[in-house]
Amino acid sequence: MWLLYLSGFVLILTLMTILWLISLILKNASIVDIFWGSGFVILAWFYALIKPLPLQTWHLVLLIPVTIWGIRLSLHIFKRNHSKPEDFRYQEMRSRGGRSWPVKSLFSVFWLQGILLWIIALPLGALHQPVMSHQPVLSIVGLAVWLIGFFFEAVGDAQLVRFRANPANRGQVMNQGVWRYTRHPNYFGDSAQWWGFYLISASMGGWWTILSPVIMTYLLTRVSGVALLEKTMESRPGYKEYVRRTSPFIPWFPRKS
Numbered sequence: 001m002w003l004l005y006l007s008g009f010v011l012i013l014t015l016m017t018i019l020w021l022i023s024l025i026l027k028n029a030s031i032v033d034i035f036w037g038s039g040f041v042i043l044a045w046f047y048a049l050i051k052p053l054p055l056q057t058w059h060l061v062l063l064i065p066v067t068i069w070g071i072r073l074s075l076h077i078f079k080r081n082h083s084k085p086e087d088f089r090y091q092e093m094r095s096r097g098g099r100s101w102p103v104k105s106l107f108s109v110f111w112l113q114g115i116l117l118w119i120i121a122l123p124l125g126a127l128h129q130p131v132m133s134h135q136p137v138l139s140i141v142g143l144a145v146w147l148i149g150f151f152f153e154a155v156g157d158a159q160l161v162r163f164r165a166n167p168a169n170r171g172q173v174m175n176q177g178v179w180r181y182t183r184h185p186n187y188f189g190d191s192a193q194w195w196g197f198y199l200i201s202a203s204m205g206g207w208w209t210i211l212s213p214v215i216m217t218y219l220l221t222r223v224s225g226v227a228l229l230e231k232t233m234e235s236r237p238g239y240k241e242y243v244r245r246t247s248p249f250i251p252w253f254p255r256k257s
Contacts, residue, residue, distance in 0.1 A: 005125050007050060008043050009118050015039065016114035020106045029090040029109050030081055037073030039117050040066055044124040051128035061139050062127055062200045065146050069153075069193055076157050089228075120216050123198050126206030135203040142199030145192055152178055152251065153189025160186070173238045181251040183242065187225045188249050191217040221249060 015035075023029045044066045048055055081087070086094070090109070097104045159177040163169050178185040194213040201209055220226060226249065233239050245254045 012114045016110040020110040028086045030087040034078045037070035041070035043121045047125045120212045122209040122212045123201030126209045138203035142196045146196030149189040149192025152185040156185030173242045187220045
């Protein structure tokens with residue numbers, strides 16, 4: 001198994017290095033965000049192609065959902081970022097990095113995210129380890145958790161796009177649809193999907209890869225997701241009331257005013 005993971009590590013760092021070179025030409029490190037979802041898809045099918053054991057039908061229970069999640073996420077971010085300036089987070093990092101930013105960005109952005117991607121993708125490799133027996137009930141539970149997460153992420157993103165496209169909503173707080181039940185349906189959905197992926201992998205012997213959904217959930221809630229977004233939104237009119245009424249992460253019925 002370690003050879004499988006080592007091969008995946010080399011592949012991801014190679015792809016991230018190529019992406020870094022492209023970012024230097026474009027002067028835009030935001031392209032790494034577009035690659036994030038599709039990077040998991042590439043790694044998942046890479047593991048499937050060089051696996052030490054034959055690909056079984058039940059492996060598709062994980063491979064297909066990961067592919068749907070990753071491609072949808074990359075397309076969504078591409079549409080959102082296309083023809084727009086570099087994301088403000090990378091602009092701030094570029095400003096702090098000064099003249100050495102081009103080199104620093106390889107390590108602090110591209111390789112760092114590549115290593116995180118590789119670690120979070122542990123369940124995708126564990127899928128192909130020798131296993132005494134498959135637990136289909138756990139796979140079904142994992143698939144159900146993934147479907148719930150996919151619904152909240154995909155629907156939340158689509159509703160937010162429509163909300164922002166209406167000029168009348170400029171400066172307003174999105175509190176409609178699934179956004180009534182959680183302030184971050186897209187981040188909750190992302191986290192839930194990775195818990196689903198973990199459960200499917202665990203049903204085939206990958207129980208030890210629990211670090212994957214734990215890291216993903218931590219990143220989404222404490223690092224680049226919820227914490228960062230709420231800091232930028234706290235001064236918006238009506239947001240404090242929205243915070244008071246709405247669950248911060250796990251969907252729940254809104255509190256009464």
